[in-house]
Amino acid sequence: MRTFEYQHFRISTLFAATIAAATLSACGGNGNNADTTPSTAVVVPSAPVGLGAEESVPVPAGVTAYVDDGASNVRGDACHATVDTNAGVRVVAGFLDIWTPRSPLVDAGQAAPASGSCAAVVASDWNGIPGSATDGVVKNASIHAANIAYVERATAGRTTEQEVAAYLDDRRGKGYSITDGMGPLTAAWRSGAQQTTTITAIPADAGTVVYNDGGNNLGVGGTGNANLGLAVDFISAMSGSGSTEPAKRFFKYARPWRWSSKVVVAPSLLAARSSTPTTDGGFISGHAAEGWRDALAMAYLVPERYQEMLTRAMELGENRILAGMHSPLDVIGGRVQATAVVAYNLNHSANAALKTSAFTQAQTWLQSQTGTASAAELNAYAHAAPAGSDRFADRAANRANFANRMTYGFSQIASATAPAVVPKGAELLLETRQPYLSAAQRRVVLKTTAIASGYPVLDDAEGWGRLNLFAAADGYGAFNGDVTVTMDAAQGGFSAADSWKNDIGGAGLLTKKGSGVLTLTGANTWTGGSLVAEGVLAGASTTAFGKGDVYVSGGTARIAAPATLVVAGRYTQTAGGNLELALGNGSRGRLAVGGALTLVGGGLHVTLADGYKPAVGDTLNLITAGSVSGKFATVSVDGYKVTPIYTSNAIQLRIDG
Incomplete structure (x- = not known):
């Protein structure tokens, strides 16, 4: 009928x-x-x-989800000292295809007492010196050599302008540095956040002064700041359980300047080099991870500058290489872990109300300061800077730089055709950028814009490494x-x-x-x-x-x-x-x-x-x-x-x- x-x-x-x-x-x-x-x-x-x-994109089966397990990213805890029990280590475990650490534990300069059925962890005897008797073992010689060679070339050809940028991103608060990705909105943001720095140039005494930023990095949070206090609180909350120390102390991989004398550390940063190699692992980059966490949080609040903020985070990672302080794989690892950390915090019930109120506050403040009456007008203002005044105004250049820094030109070391998977909870990373799509649709966007498989470090089981958030902000890559x-x-x-x-x-x-x-x-x-x-x-x-x-x-x-x-x-x-x-x-x-x-x-x-x-x-x-x-x-x-x-x-x- x-x-x-x-x-x-x-x-x-x-x-x-x-x-x-x-x-x-x-x-x-x-x-x-x-x-x-x-x-x-x-x-x-x-x-x-x-x-x-x-199309539907299910959560990867048989894999512990970072958004459920992010709190395990700790050190000094015997029950979270292995690659299987520490989320912050597990998410970048692809580095084990390149490098075998001295011991497969979070133990560099770090002991942990026994806890319940978890055996005590004894501090590693790794001395932090490449090639020494206590060092780890290079597993993929060609990728490792390419990793260090990239830093050699970058630091040998570093310009004065690049050294200044590397210095600022090293010593300045990362949250302050990242905000210049907001372009025409930067001044209004820094004013509302009451964000300050005392690092504006390479000082004459750079050889003796190490970290001396007297500013406040993210700004003033809480009720003491009616303009952007909630936004500052939100950005801070997105770094919860975000330490890079567990991974550093697990992988025990030296800084590039310890691997090669051809790596020229920026003269202005020589005093910042650590003299304790046993607790100074290079993988993963803490600066790159922090910058990426802050950029993702700010992009969530100001989606009008979503891609520009992520491009700025990539630039900060590149500046760590230009400084001679980190290698490309260090920076890649920091980005991957930071992406998972922010998703973990976005999915955390404790932040549910905060993310909504912080977004509203950020949008309201920026509209009030720019004389715009709607999000559409704010978006237009955010991209209407006079020529030459917005470093990230060139979208094509942003896209190219972002793509290059996703993989840093490394050869693929595994299958290049493995289907993309999308981590549980990753869809919230696009929540304010594509509010008209459902959570299920945003998962499809992430899948269809993911990079190819096979690149070093990026093939984690959940899929964090292959997410291309710049491309995802531009919608679907395919209608499958x-x-x-x-x-x-x-x-x-x-x-x-x-x-x-x-x-x-x-x-x-x-x-x-x-x-x-x-x-x-x-x-x-x-x-x-x-x-x-x-x-x-x-x-x-x-x-x-x-x-x-x-x-x-x-x-x-x-x-x-x-x-x-x-x-x-x-x-x-x-x-x-x-x-x-x-x-x-x-x-x-x-x-x-x-x-x-x-x-x-x-x-x-x-x-x-x-x-x-x-x-x-x-x-x-x-x-x-x-x-x-x-x-x-x-x-x-x-x-x-x-x-x-x-x-x-x-x-x-x-x-x-």
Whole structure:
């Protein structure tokens, strides 16, 4: 009975659409009739169906989740002294493929008494000197050699400017350093946080002064700071159980300047070198980890600068290498562990209320200080710095630097094709950046943007090492299942408008619902098609809509590409849908449909780019297609009277006045 009813509904719907199309074929849009298309009934194609199911990304099975076990990252505890019992060690256990430590325990300069059934830990006899009788063993000679050689090259070619940056990131509070990733928002943030530093340049006495920042690093938290006190508290909370000491004391891997005399430590930092190698392990980098934790926390509160903050954290890690204090693998390890630590704290119930109130406070304060009235205006302000005043204004450079520093050019030492996995709770890292996606959808985003497998240290069982949060902030990397995006413009911010900049592959169907605007800008190749049901789906590249059909049943398909946007399949628009073309010089904003263009009414709205002013009498080429059937119910061009011209395979506009 249900099957009969559905079939009856489909037949009735198609019949009604055919009748409506036949009626429309008798009159031109906007009351004009200048086409040569025969007035025949329009057969409406079926909407694309994609794969019929969403992709899901389960939590890795049989693996202890860091977000459940992060509190085990401690030292001096016999029950958390091994790679299996200490989360902070386990998450970077891939380093064991490169290096075998003197003993597989958190024991460098560290004893731990017996506790219950856990045997006492005796302090290691590792002396911290590479090649000595008590040292560990290099397991992968080529990766280890490449790791140290990178530091040799970097420090040998270090510029004066790079030394200053390395000095500042070494001695200044990491939270203060990281905030310059906020660009135009930095001054307002530091003012509201009451954040200070006394390190502004390399002092004359740098050779005798070690850590001497008299500032307050993150700022003033608590009720004593009504502006950003909760935000400061939140950032501090995201470093909970975040020590890098357990990993350092487990792996017992020396600093690069101890491995090679060709590593030139920055002269301004010579006094900062430790004279106690037994407690001065290089893997993992504590500075890099702290900077990464602070950057992730600030990116959560200020998602308008999400990618810039993470780029700044990567830069801080690079500065540790330029200083001669750490190697690339040290920095990679610090980043991986820090990512897991922040996710652990975001998932911790003790921080549930704080993260919400801190986010609201941060957004409110920044809007008040920048004279903006909404998250959208704040986002525009955050990217509107004068040329040369925002070090992270070049998105392409940010993306390239981030990608390079994900792996530092190391060769893959294991399978390069292992499927990506996503850690439990990692989806919260994107919670404020993609608030319109569900937690399950954000897990798919993380999976489809993860880097390839096989790189040193990055193949942890949970998947922390392969997460590419810069790419994830740009949306899906592939539609391996159907994707429905529902955006509510009334919620403001990214729920009102967002842009997916990745090159999207796959075979799923993209369905756009809700009142917000989603813009696609990549070199997209997915084949499942696009269904616009509500709001706006905008194409800002020539291949924005992939290689499938586009079906507009409601809302608007907006063509805003710099040249002709190509719909590889069919374009269908029913009475509730609209097409918007943002025309400019050349072929900007035009549409080319490879298959059939079917119109059952709806509207066509043409906007004109600044400087583009057609003259009365001009005929504008708008759309080409394999075939054209039906017409728009309305056609409008801002500031002009027009007549649409329909042919068998194209639509044009004549400017009448």
